[in-house]
Ligand code: TEU
């Protein structure tokens with residue numbers, strides 16, 4: 421079939437790097453751009469084709485770079501603009517593209533625009549931000565990192581969705597929008613191939629005069645619950661696409677919490693504001709609203725959330741598929757819980773999301789099956805969100821011990837510990853004490869051991885990437901449609917039920933793939949669909965892909981081993 425009608429970026433496998441924690445090159449305990457350059461051969465070998473770098477621009481680092489004070493400068497701890505140019509060029513030599521993080525809902529309060537705005541809130545720079553002359557906050561909205569969204573500055577208050585050091589930019593101001601467009605074009609001219617667009621659903625603000633029912637002891641209401649995807653946002657985003665992203669070919673992926681189902685059509689697809697968006701319903705299934713409001717989710721709840729996004733998006737475009745990022749705990753710990761250290765379970769987790777419809781993203785360390793750390797007290801955490809949630813938990817009457825437990829499940833630091841290259845002191849990340857403690861697992865989970873072991877999680881990820889890029893079903897995996905699929909349990913009472921299995925079907929032309937992923941420690945017997953048949957071992961080998969020793973089929977019954985993934989092609 422002719423595949424040239426599909427977007428080029430469906431052939432990408434994106435790898436997210438958190439620059440601070442990937443590789444230190446100059447012994448200051450902080451990862452940097454020369455460090456990334458020194459590891460490009462590794463990334464090439466893994467098979468990824470695009471690198472998304474979390475922000476490495478000039479920043480006071482209140483939120484580790486998500487507070488930018490100059491969009492056209494590199495933070496000195498990460499290197500220089502020459503290093504960035506060299507990274508783009510060296511990656512390019514290896515056919516690896518670079519995607520930058522575009523953080524334009526807010527800037528740093530140390531950005532020159534904000535410094536000027538503070539001096540004259542009524543002047544032209546003041547209008548780059550959102551200032552109001554008032555003696556109290558306009559309403560009771562809680563910012564994402566705690567406290568009222570309105571922060572006092574002299575006779576004025578200014579608005580911040582996130583931390584007070586991250587004042588929101590005023591997208592109603594045409595000059596500000598022109599600045600953003602010119603920043604995007606400037607980086608495209610430098611040779612970057614994509615943007616991950618931060619917190620974009622917050623751009624348009626809800627009516628400031630409206631109070632919401634408080635949802636916490638502080639009397640405030642979480643702005644995330646009502647302040648996203650607000651009517652009118654489309655004007656800004658349409659312009660951003662037309663004037664900035666369409667300037668040169670690039671892949672745009674938006675961090676889009678809170679997009680309403682009926683608006684997905686506006687956000688993705690050929691006429692959408694972006695190419696693809698991240699949906700967070702599956703990623704955040706373990707809590708409701710607050711990290712300390714834990715949920716007891718089931719495999720079926722998880723599958724429902726995944727398939728909801730897959731199916732709503734399929735009508736218009738493609739998904740951005742991920743199980744980890746720099747704001748999330750480690751996927752093995754979150755989804756597999758007490759089985760997080762079982763390589764076969766981690767592999768099935770990888771295969772399940774990798775074969776979904778859309779572009780796969782891998783977060784650094786995920787390919788090693790990294791797990792959450794366990795810390796004993798709040799002083800060991802760096803992430804400002806963790807510290808805020810901890811304090812709010814205490815104010816809600818929870819104990820410090822309980823809240824430390826919550827952070828051990830949810831802190832954003834889990835994904836940010838230095839990359840464990842080997843089992844030496846500081847894991848080959850640095851020869852100096854790193855900015856954030858290593859996870860205590862690093863001697864056991866490190867790249868050097870895994871790269872030498874053909875059965876390791878790393879080797880499995882490499883195989884997964886190769887299978888999607890070059891395997892016999894690559895067109896179906898890249899371009900095929902997706903449907904839910906519920907098989908009949910073949911009724912072996914010793915096994916687990918179908919409720920422990922995630923399954924779906926991918927279809928492209930005359931290729932149809934049934935995919936099953938057993939998320940249980942017990943076997944599951946499945947009645948085979950009638951269009952799957954193999955007379956002998958050789959035919960079975962032709963139509964199957966699986967994890968673990970073999971596909972176990974007897975008659976019309978497939979027995980999934982504990983934590984096994986099986987893909988069967990219909991017909992022969
Ligand atoms: O995240 C936006 C966001 O809403 C998350 O911070 C989410 O609320 C959080 O994971 C739960 O605590 C983006 C970035 O990914 C994040 O790292 C930044 O801190 C944030 O924007 C501000 O730029």
Ligand code: CA
Nearest residue numbers: 445446450452
């Ligand atoms: Ca360094």
